[in-house]
Structures are given as structure tokens and as C-alpha cells.
Amino acid sequence: MAKPHPDTSVTSEVRARVEALDLPFNRYGTDAFGVSRPHLRQVLRTSGWFYRHYFRVRAHGLTNVPNRGRAMLVGNHSGGVALDAGMVITSLMLDHDPPRLAHGMIEKFIANVPFASKWASRCGQFTGLPEHALRLLEAERLLLVFPEGANGTAKLFPQRHALVKFGTGFMRLALQTRSPIVPLAFLGGGDAIPTVHNAYGLGKLFGVPYLPITPYGVPVPLPVRLDVLYGAPMLFEGDGSEDDEIIAEQVERMKKRIAELMDLGTAFRRGELRARELADLLTETRS
Numbered sequence: 675m676a677k678p679h680p681d682t683s684v685t686s687e688v689r690a691r692v693e694a695l696d697l698p699f700n701r702y703g704t705d706a707f708g709v710s711r712p713h714l715r716q717v718l719r720t721s722g723w724f725y726r727h728y729f730r731v732r733a734h735g736l737t738n739v740p741n742r743g744r745a746m747l748v749g750n751h752s753g754g755v756a757l758d759a760g761m762v763i764t765s766l767m768l769d770h771d772p773p774r775l776a777h778g779m780i781e782k783f784i785a786n787v788p789f790a791s792k793w794a795s796r797c798g799q800f801t802g803l804p805e806h807a808l809r810l811l812e813a814e815r816l817l818l819v820f821p822e823g824a825n826g827t828a829k830l831f832p833q834r835h836a837l838v839k840f841g842t843g844f845m846r847l848a849l850q851t852r853s854p855i856v857p858l859a860f861l862g863g864g865d866a867i868p869t870v871h872n873a874y875g876l877g878k879l880f881g882v883p884y885l886p887i888t889p890y891g892v893p894v895p896l897p898v899r900l901d902v903l904y905g906a907p908m909l910f911e912g913d914g915s916e917d918d919e920i921i922a923e924q925v926e927r928m929k930k931r932i933a934e935l936m937d938l939g940t941a942f943r944r945g946e947l948r949a950r951e952l953a954d955l956l957t958e959t960r961s
Contacts (some may be wrong), residue, residue: 684722688715691773696742707810709775713796718767724896725764728897729866733765734942734949735904735956739774739856744811745907746848747776747818750932751826753863754836754886754893756780757762757900759799762818763859765902769920775853777810777816779803783882811851819844821925824883828872834864835940837933845925854907858951859935861943862900867893901943903935903952906959 692714703711725731730916739745752758759778766774779802784790793803800806805914810817820826821840848855877884886893908931910924938955941947947955 685719685728687768688718688722691767692718695773695775697775698768704753705798706813707777707798708795709798710796713793714775714798716768717793717797718764721760721764723767725761725768729761729862729895729900731761731765731900731902732903733769733902734939734952735906736765736770738904738906738956739770739909741764741772741774741856742814744814744851744853745816746811746844746853747816747858747904748844748855748928748932749820749858749860750837750936751820751822752829752860753826754867754869754888756827757866757895758860758863759818759820761900762860762902765797766816774815776816778818779807781824781883784955786882804847807847811847811853817853821929826884827882829864829869830872831864831870833867834868835936837929837936840925840929842921842925844919845910845928846914846916848914849910849912849916852909854909854926856907857905857931857935859903859905859932859939860900861903861936861939862898866895866898866900868896869893899943901939903934903939903956904932906954908959922937 692711697709699705699711700928720790722905747762749762750759763778766776774890778799779797779915780794782801784794784801807817821844823841825838829838852949870889871887872884873887874884908928912920938947938952942952
């Protein structure tokens with residue numbers, strides 16, 4: 675396996691993109707949420723190498739992500755570990771113009787992993803609490819949400835293209851804050867980490883929900899090409915106080931759109947769609 679040492683081109687690119695990030699950093703390179711420019715540079719040098727050279731990620735529909743202002747990015751979860759989140763965040767930092775930092779809502783167990791919680795927060799990734807999400811959106815930030823939660827990354831290889839039950843909290847939050855939702859599809863995660871079994875008992879020993887087991891044992895990702903598709907923003911009607919049935923209907927519409935994007939991505943990866951055709955389809959709006 676190639677060593678994940680960032681090359682000079684990625685290092686230079688990361689430095690320029692972090693400097694161009696439109697966030698209110700103070701003279702020490704830290705913003706009001708504790709996001710740190712030096713920490714971002716260090717992490718992105720590694721994730722950027724994986725993004726550019728190992729997974730050769732293709733990001734489609736980047737113009738659907740707003741250049742500024744609040745928005746939620748909502749997509750499918752896959753890949754055994756948070757591979758999707760890392761590549762989505764990196765795509766918006768390296769390939770979106772201007773660069774934008776997506777703030778993910780990480781699992782609570784991360785707080786118990788030595789150093790992980792500090793590094794995550796320094797890079798703008800916070801524990802998935804409603805108050806954190808609300809503050810970020812009110813500050814006009816991008817919020818990255820995977821409504822399938824840990825059940826999404828726990829999908830086994832045969833279910834890698836399926837969607838499991840969505841949580842509904844993200845929809846109430848989007849309505850409450852009048853935030854547009856950008857649907858996204860992440861393709862290839864289940865191929866990069868082909869999970870055949872989840873060791874829940876073993877995971878508890880390490881303080882995580884489970885450990886994905888692959889045909890070759892450890893969950894080390896294979897150098898599979900990955901694709902991220904961003905669909906046109908969707909704005910839902912309401913203020914977040916609606917009955918559960920109404921919220922459930924809206925969540926189902928969101929889930930359906932993500933499934934459509936996954937189908938488009940699969941067709942593209944199979945050669946059934948050209949890049950231009952895919953780009954046109956991604957600009958189509960949904961209500």
C-alpha cells in the first residue's frame with residue numbers, strides 16, 4: 675500500500691486553500707468555535723493526499739453548494755468508518771470555489787478517544803448535539819449530517835448501496851433555522867472498506883460501537899475511486915414545530931432524493947452516464 679505522506683503539491687494547495695477560507699480567524703489563527711488554521715492545515719495535508727492520489731475522488735455538482743451562508747449537507751453513510759465525512763469535507767476545502775469548511779456532527783464516543791476530540795473540534799467537527807448544530811447554522815456555517823448515523827456505516831458489503839432508517843432531528847433543525855438542504859450521495863465507500871461482519875463486542879473493548887471486519891481482516895481502505903454528488907438545494911416549508919407525521923413525510927422526500935443521487939452516481943460509475951449528462955441532472959431542482 676502506498677504511504678500516505680502528503681506531496682509538495684498537496685501541501686501547497688492546502689496552505690493556499692486554508693488561507694482563503696472565509697472564517698473570522700483571530701491573529702492566532704483560531705475562530706470563535708475553536709477552529710484552528712494550523713490544525714486544519716495538518717489534517718488536510720493527509721486527507722488531501724488520500725483525496726487526490728489514493729482514492730482519486732471526483733466531486734460532482736459542487737456549484738450546488740452555496741458560496742456563503744448557512745446550509746445543511748445531508749447524505750448517505752457508508753464505508754465502515756467515517757471515510758465519507760472526511761472526503762466530503764476535503765472536497766469542499768480543495769475543489770469548491772471558494773473553499774468552505776463543512777462542520778460534521780461526530781459520534782459521542784469520539785470524546786473518549788485520546789486526542790481525537792481535541793483534534794476534531796480544532797478542525798470544526800463537533801459532537802452531534804442539537805445545540806452545537808444550532809449555533810453553527812445561526813453563525814451561517816455549513817453543517818454536514820448523515821441521518822443514518824452509526825447504522826449507516828455498519829452496512830455490510832451486500833447492503834452498501836442501500837439506505838437504512840433516517841433520524842428526523844435534522845429536518846426540524848433545518849425548518850427552525852430556515853436552512854436549505856443540499857442532498858449528497860457518496861459512492862464507493864462500501865467498496866473501499868468491504869465489511870463482511872461488524873464485531874460489536876470487540877468494538878466495546880476499544881470504546882467504539884463496533885469494529886468492521888473485511889475479507890482481509892482489518893478495515894484498511896482499498897484504493898478504490900470514490901465519487902461525491904451534490905444535488906440542487908432543497909428548501910422545506912415549516913418552522914420545526916410540525917407534527918411527527920409531517921416531519922416524517924419531509925424526511926422521506928429527502929431520503930428519496932438521496933437515493934436518486936446514488937442511482938445517478940452508480941450509473942455514472944458504470945459508464946452509463948457521461949459527465950456532462952450527470953452535471954445537467956444534478957442541477958435539476960426538487961421541492
